Every structure is written in C-alpha cells, then in structure tokens.
Amino acid sequence: MVEAEEYEKGYGSGPQGTREVNFCSIRFNPFVSFFSAVCLWCFVLYAVLDPESDAVFGEWKNWVTSTFTWLYIGSQDYWLLYLFPLVYYYGDMKLGKDDEEPEYGDLTYLAMVWCAGVAIGLIFYGASEPLIHATDGNNRA
Structure with missing residues (x-):
C-alpha cells in the first residue's frame, strides 16, 4: 500500500502533483477513476x-447532425x-x-497500405451492408 506521505506528494508537474x-x-487516480465510473454507470x-x-x-443526434455537419465537412481536409509538413520534414527518414x-519499394509499400485500408473497409462493412440492404435500407433513422 502507498504511504500517506507519498500519496500526499503526488507525481505530476502541477502544484500538488497527481493523486496516483x-x-x-x-496505477490509477482514484478520484478520476471513481467519478468517471459513476458517470458511466x-x-x-x-x-x-x-x-x-x-x-x-x-x-440529440438530429441536433448534432443539423448543427455541426458544416464542421465535419470542413474538417475533413x-x-x-498536418500531413504535408510531416512528409516534408520526415519524408526521407529510413525505417x-x-x-x-x-525490403520493399515505395510503390509496393503504398500498395500494401492501400490494401490494408480496403481490407478494413471490407471487414467493417462486410456484415453491416447486407443487413442494411435486407431491411428497408434506411440506417439514418
């Protein structure tokens, strides 16, 4: 068990540190853990x-959709x-x-990453899309 002195000191960089x-x-913060558990339950x-x-x-869903659709669309690009400065500064980094x-060329590596993205989409929609088509097709109700 943690001694009272060590518990009061805390470990963080703030004035009192964190309560860990x-x-x-x-390792956990008891106040944050129990408060979040109560809120969740x-x-x-x-x-x-x-x-x-x-x-x-x-x-709530309709309000968020009608209020923040412009933010979602505007934030997609x-x-x-963020990506272009990363490529500029770290694009020549060797792994x-x-x-x-x-072991692989740039085009082969790009093809592998592309296929992994397509596979994720197939796994995600592989079960849900046929079910949507089997029903009325409206999944936005």
Missing part, C-alpha cells in the same frame, strides 16, 4: 431503464495541413538500419 495509487500493479442505467431515452438520444536496403 498503485493497486495490484495498476448513470448513463448506462438511464439508457437501459428509461423508455424515453431512445427518443431523447434521437433528438484539415489533416492535409531500419542505415546500411540496409529497404
């Missing part, structure tokens, strides 16, 4: 026990502002030892 407890080799109980929760969450030749 070691329990069975798991209150949300779960509300969603499960209140018959009106489905309508409330539907209204924001990653380019591996300095004296080794790359």
Whole structure:
C-alpha cells in the first residue's frame, strides 16, 4: 500500500502533483477513476431503464447532425495541413538500419497500405451492408 506521505506528494508537474495509487500493479487516480465510473454507470442505467431515452438520444443526434455537419465537412481536409509538413520534414527518414536496403519499394509499400485500408473497409462493412440492404435500407433513422 502507498504511504500517506507519498500519496500526499503526488507525481505530476502541477502544484500538488497527481493523486496516483498503485493497486495490484495498476496505477490509477482514484478520484478520476471513481467519478468517471459513476458517470458511466448513470448513463448506462438511464439508457437501459428509461423508455424515453431512445427518443431523447434521437433528438440529440438530429441536433448534432443539423448543427455541426458544416464542421465535419470542413474538417475533413484539415489533416492535409498536418500531413504535408510531416512528409516534408520526415519524408526521407529510413525505417531500419542505415546500411540496409529497404525490403520493399515505395510503390509496393503504398500498395500494401492501400490494401490494408480496403481490407478494413471490407471487414467493417462486410456484415453491416447486407443487413442494411435486407431491411428497408434506411440506417439514418
């Protein structure tokens, strides 16, 4: 168990540090952990026990969709502002030892990354898309 002196000191860089407890080799902040657990379980109980929760969450979803669609669409190309400087500064970085030749060329590596992205899409939509077509096809209700 952690001594009271060590617990009061904290480990963080703030004025009091963070309140970190070691329990069975798991480090956690008790206030944050228990507060978040209570909030999460209150949300779960509300969603499960209140018959009106489905309508409330539907209204929230419609409000977020109608209010923030412009932000979602506008933010989709924001990653380019982050990607181009990374490629400029780190584009010639070699993954591996300095004296080794790359195992794969750039085009082969690009093809592997592309196929991995396509495979993720197939796995994700492989089960859901046929089910959507088997129903009325409207998954935005």
